[in-house]
Amino acid sequence: MPGDLPVILHHFDESPFSEKIRLVFGLKKIAWTSVLISRIMPRPDLMPLTGGYRRTPVMQIGADIYCDTQCIIRELERCFPTPTLFPGGNEGLALASAMWTDKSFFQNTVNLVFGSLADKVPQSFIEDREKLRGAKFDIAAMTAAIPQMRDQYRAHVGWVETQLADGRSWLGGNEVSLVDINAYMNLWYVRSNLPIADELLAEFPRVRAWEARVRAIGHGARTEMSTAEALEVGRNSSPRTQEAGDPHDANGRKVGDLVDVRPDDYGKIAVRGRIVSLSAHGIAIRRHDDIAGDVVVHFPRAGFLVTPAG
Structure with a gap:
């Protein structure tokens, strides 16, 4: 403590x-x-x-x-x-899941979000992120890539749906773990920014129910x-x-x-x-x-x- x-x-x-x-x-x-x-x-x-x-x-x-x-x-x-964030002794896999959720899944999500927002993104934000990345924050390229980004987002979300296919409540089984929190971040980001979030999840009923369970955890005091x-x-x-x-x-x-x-x-x-x-x-x-x-x-x-x- x-x-x-x-x-x-x-x-x-x-x-x-x-x-x-x-x-x-x-x-x-x-x-x-x-x-x-x-x-x-x-x-x-x-x-x-x-x-x-x-x-x-x-x-x-x-x-x-x-x-x-x-x-x-x-x-x-x-x-x-x-x-614990690691019920069932799955600490190693739970920690490693961030290399999926924070990198390939998140990069796909970022491109989808900012490509969809397009000219609504402030120029000051673009300039700041270019300094952070050390590379061009190319909104036009992200917009052009939206069809591919939707395909990839669907694939990532599809993995979550597959993991929930046996009726489990959480990705690791019957108890919430860090894997749930890691994966949820990307769905939260899309939902927070794009009105098409429900459309993108329409074919994934288990993911929609799981998303609601994670959201209900709240933020503490x-x-x-x-x-x-x-x-x-x-x-x-x-x-x-x-x-x-x-x-x-x-x-x-x-x-x-x-x-x-x-x-x-x-x-x-x-x-x-x-x-x-x-x-x-x-x-x-x-x-x-x-x-x-x-x-x-x-x-x-x-x-x-x-x-x-x-």
């Missing part, structure tokens, strides 16, 4: 990855603090805490900062183990805090992460090494710090910021690059 420190989520309500974490809060009945950030940069009160990492969401517990939903979910499961207040919480706290090395690290990294950590796909902004803890699944680095003070920033290993600081 985080003890006396609030569980703070830096997010915006339209963020699909944030919706995953909000559902985890709901499933575990967690009281949490919402810090609403802008959909686009700048985010002057958040960047001192993350060291430049700008993907959404970010979770904060005091001066420990958790980046990426993989990392956030692991910490929430550790702090709030009941009910939410209160609000400003970005400035969250920054003050970090500045007035000390990181609680204990040093822990990894004797099996394939590259011989050790506690105290100065490294850069960055995503391997988009938002490739390096965050620099000294290793505090290291494992096959996560890395935490200590850094000092003139505004935020001393913080420890946590990242997953899958989907992230760790390189010696040059």
Whole structure:
């Protein structure tokens, strides 16, 4: 348990990855603090805490900062183990499901959503996402690809329908798990943005019923805090992460090494710090910021690059 420190989520309500974490809060009945950030940069009160990492969401517990939903979910499961996100002992497969839902399924969903919205997408959002991606955010190409994106979305949703074909309530069986939350994100994103969501699910009755069950989980007990207040919480706290090395690290990294950590796909902004803890699944680095003070920033290993600081 985080003890006396609030569980703070830096997010915006339209963020699909944030919706995953909000559902985890709901499933575990967690009281949490919402810090609403802008959909686009700048985010002057958040960047001192993350060291430049700008993907959404970010979770904060005091001066420990958790980046990426993989990392956030692991910490929430550790702090709030009941009910578990991994009933039936399927933790490995449940965690690995994010490589499907967050990458190929989500990329398909993004193209379908923004291709359908077309000229309704603000130019400021397009420019921000081009900086985030390091590539053109080509709305015209997405619009032209809508027929193919609908085909692929149908295939992804069809896998969910197939998994539910034996009458089970949840993708892993009779208990809700992280697999449900991971997959649901993409349906939520389409439903939140496109009036054709029902049309796209018309042939999938089991998915429609499952979608309603996931939605009913809710978001837990939410209160609000400003970005400035969250920054003050970090500045007035000390990181609680204990040093822990990894004797099996394939590259011989050790506690105290100065490294850069960055995503391997988009938002490739390096965050620099000294290793505090290291494992096959996560890395935490200590850094000092003139505004935020001393913080420890946590990242997953899958989907992230760790390189010696040059």
